[in-house]
Amino acid sequence: MSIEETASKIKNMEIRGAGKIARCAVMALKEYALSIDAESTELYLKALREGCNELKNTRPTAISLSNALSYVMRRATGESIEEIRANLVKAVDDFVEASIAAIEQIATMGSHRIVDGDVILTHCNSTAAIRTIIKAHEEGKQISVYATETRPRYQGRITARTLAENGIPVTLIVDSAVRFFMQKVDIVIIGADTVASNGVVINKIGTSLVALAANEARVPVLVCAEGYKFSRETAMGRIVEIEERDPSEIVDVAEFEGLDVKIKNPVFDQTPPRYIDSIVTEMGVISPFAAYDIIKKFEER
Numbered sequence: 001m002s003i004e005e006t007a008s009k010i011k012n013m014e015i016r017g018a019g020k021i022a023r024c025a026v027m028a029l030k031e032y033a034l035s036i037d038a039e040s041t042e043l044y045l046k047a048l049r050e051g052c053n054e055l056k057n058t059r060p061t062a063i064s065l066s067n068a069l070s071y072v073m074r075r076a077t078g079e080s081i082e083e084i085r086a087n088l089v090k091a092v093d094d095f096v097e098a099s100i101a102a103i104e105q106i107a108t109m110g111s112h113r114i115v116d117g118d119v120i121l122t123h124c125n126s127t128a129a130i131r132t133i134i135k136a137h138e139e140g141k142q143i144s145v146y147a148t149e150t151r152p153r154y155q156g157r158i159t160a161r162t163l164a165e166n167g168i169p170v171t172l173i174v175d176s177a178v179r180f181f182m183q184k185v186d187i188v189i190i191g192a193d194t195v196a197s198n199g200v201v202i203n204k205i206g207t208s209l210v211a212l213a214a215n216e217a218r219v220p221v222l223v224c225a226e227g228y229k230f231s232r233e234t235a236m237g238r239i240v241e242i243e244e245r246d247p248s249e250i251v252d253v254a255e256f257e258g259l260d261v262k263i264k265n266p267v268f269d270q271t272p273p274r275y276i277d278s279i280v281t282e283m284g285v286i287s288p289f290a291a292y293d294i295i296k297k298f299e300e301r
């Protein structure tokens with residue numbers, strides 16, 4: 001798929017999920033790198049950087065996107081265009097393979113935290129979180145899941161369908177019913193778009209409410225997040241931008257035609273580390289307060 005088409009599909013969320021948008025972005029860059037030529041290595045690299053920027057600007061909160069592109073571009077080196085191209089292609093293939101393997105590694109480690117008979121609550125639609133839940137089921141643990149529908153785009157319905165298709169008892173609830181059901185829950189398992197260096201987890205809007213209700217009920221919150229979702233930029237003092245999307249995702253704005261009604265649609269929120277029990281990464285299970293260690297480990301890769 002071309003960079004333009006990929007960027008458009010990531011922006012309109014036809015392609016979504018922090019991990020998937022990262023993989024699709026670097027694969028689009030690979031296709032572009034294979035399709036173009038240039039009069040010099042400098043011009044070739046300039047064209048690649050322009051392609052990167054078009055992809056990077058699609059969804060500002062998911063650091064996975066920029067981390068993936070940076071991982072690949074750091075390795076796009078060489079004396080000739082052919083050498084640069086070959087190194088970029090290898091870096092993309094390596095990233096995609098490792099990012100898919102990371103989900104399985106997270107699921108294996110995360111499943112150890114799920115006990116036979118557990119009632120799980122999950123929010124939105126995280127591949128890493130869902131794979132962890134399915135892994136526990138595959139290991140024969142009798143589990144059931146509450147899945148929040150996750151307004152305004154209802155990603156939780158995908159989660160409910162996926163878990164049911166895997167034979168897992170699942171109950172779909174509205175987001176505002178989380179505290180109502182939390183007394184029945186043994187563990188919350190969610191994904192992440194970005195993990196900041198101070199352990200703050202940025203995930204789908206409503207996550208911080210889920211974590212707050214879990215904390216009140218003494219229910220542990222387990223975050224499943226691959227290493228490339230940890231933000232080095234926050235370690236340098238940068239703030240993660242919370243994406244605001246079109247109000248039309250929430251309501252038909254014509255309903256309020258002529259009325260002074262503001263509609264805000266932030267699509268992520270920030271959960272403080274004190275509300276999180278552990279973050280399961282492919283490099284191990286950590287306290288959210290140890291997020292910086294993962295940033296350093298991932299940099300060494």
Ligand SMILES: O=P(O)(O)OC[C@H]1O[C@H](OP(=O)(O)O)[C@H](O)[C@@H]1O
Binds near residue numbers: 203
């Ligand atoms: O990478 P995986 O675990 O699939 O998803 C991570 C997170 O990305 C999604 O964002 P969106 O629905 O794309 O806005 C959700 O917030 C989900 O928890």
